[in-house]
Amino acid sequence: MVIMARLMMSILLGIGAIAAGSITLLADALNNLFIVFPKIASIVARKTSQPQEDERIAENYLRVETAATLIGHMTVTLIGAYLFYEGTERFFRTIQPNGLLIVTLGGLSVAANLAIALFATNEKNAKRWRSSSNLINLSVPIAVFVTGISVMLYQSHILDPLIGVIIVICLTWMSIKSQIHTFRTFTDGRPDTLVPGDVIKRILAVEGVADTHHVHFWQMGRHQTAIDAHVVVNSGDWSGAEAIRDRIEAVLLLHCGITHITLEMEVPDREEDEMNIYGS
Incomplete structure (x- = not known):
């Protein structure tokens, strides 16, 4: 109308x-x-x-x-x-x-x-x-x-x-x-309001996270931002990997406005050296 x-x-x-x-x-x-x-x-x-x-x-x-x-x-x-x-x-x-x-x-x-x-x-x-x-x-x-x-x-x-x-x-x-x-x-492929470096810092600040790599952002619609990433968990915290994933998702949703989240959790032994974070 x-x-x-x-x-x-x-x-x-x-x-x-x-x-x-x-x-x-x-x-x-x-x-x-x-x-x-x-x-x-x-x-x-x-x-x-x-x-x-x-x-x-x-x-x-x-x-x-x-x-x-x-x-x-x-x-x-x-x-x-x-x-x-x-x-x-x-x-x-x-x-x-x-x-x-x-x-x-x-x-x-x-x-x-x-x-x-x-x-x-x-x-x-x-x-x-x-x-x-x-x-x-x-x-x-x-x-x-x-x-x-x-x-x-x-x-x-x-x-x-x-x-x-x-x-x-x-x-x-x-x-x-x-x-x-x-x-x-x-x-x-992402909104200007999203700063990749800030998002990565928030992920690394979650307790139990050792590193992250292979981080990708894209915007699915006008108000829907998506992320997928590999998250390296400390070997000693692997038993709580699901809880760490939940904490990361909560941080991304509440503080970054990211609604579609795909995280692959892995221990340091599985981390691939040539996979870098966004922008590296």
């Missing part, structure tokens, strides 16, 4: 921008696309990834989702580059935008963003949206609305492209940062 609403708003703002000759309305349309593309990517990933026939096999659609998200952000960046060119060119051309139409569509966009924020927020986290990205999403249509009023009052042809270019620069910069984050996730 929210995705369809934002897509419809993008189309409406795009058509209105052409009719009004407004860069700020186009920037608002781009803002809606920037918001909705990651959600579309997630849906595409779930629909196109092949479901597992056996429910015991964990699904992993991260690569499809990441690739789709990366394409979406690149599209936003390219559109942003074109709008930047178009907006700066308006500085040297006398094109008077339709202030009334900008105000009308800008106000509609503000109302729509406010309704979406309220609709997407239940009573349990009713205060959360006020400090979340929804406020950032609202700031763009508000800027468009104020620009329309200024155009009506001062009849200036510079205000609309000027504010539009500023919005486009901000959106393009955010899109580039998102691309960097997405590309890192795609290449590393």
Whole structure:
């Protein structure tokens, strides 16, 4: 529902921008696309990834989702580059935008963003949206609305492209940062928030653990991080290997947010010298 609403708003703002000759309305349309593309990517990933026939096999659609998200952000960046060119060119051309139409569509966009924020927020986290990205999403249509009023009052042809270019620069910069984050996730296969060195230190800090190696991380879904590792247990503690495994799993779950954990326990005699920890 929210995705369809934002897509419809993008189309409406795009058509209105052409009719009004407004860069700020186009920037608002781009803002809606920037918001909705990651959600579309997630849906595409779930629909196109092949479901597992056996429910015991964990699904992993991260690569499809990441690739789709990366394409979406690149599209936003390219559109942003074109709008930047178009907006700066308006500085040297006398094109008077339709202030009334900008105000009308800008106000509609503000109302729509406010309704979406309220609709997407239940009573349990009713205060959360006020400090979340929804406020950032609202700031763009508000800027468009104020620009329309200024155009009506001062009849200036510079205000609309000027504010539009500023919005486009901000959106393009955010899109580039998102691309960097997405590309890192795609290449590393793990979330940026996870620091491998810290995870390994926590494993080594568990009583009875002598060493660890062959540690791998990957992200199975948006909120599911997985790890597999060989854990070397002191020979004298081998009888309690299962308890050590339980302690490691508790540490990884509670302190690192890792939900899929595969550990192979072994004594020092079975450790293979050429198997190194992550990053070595």
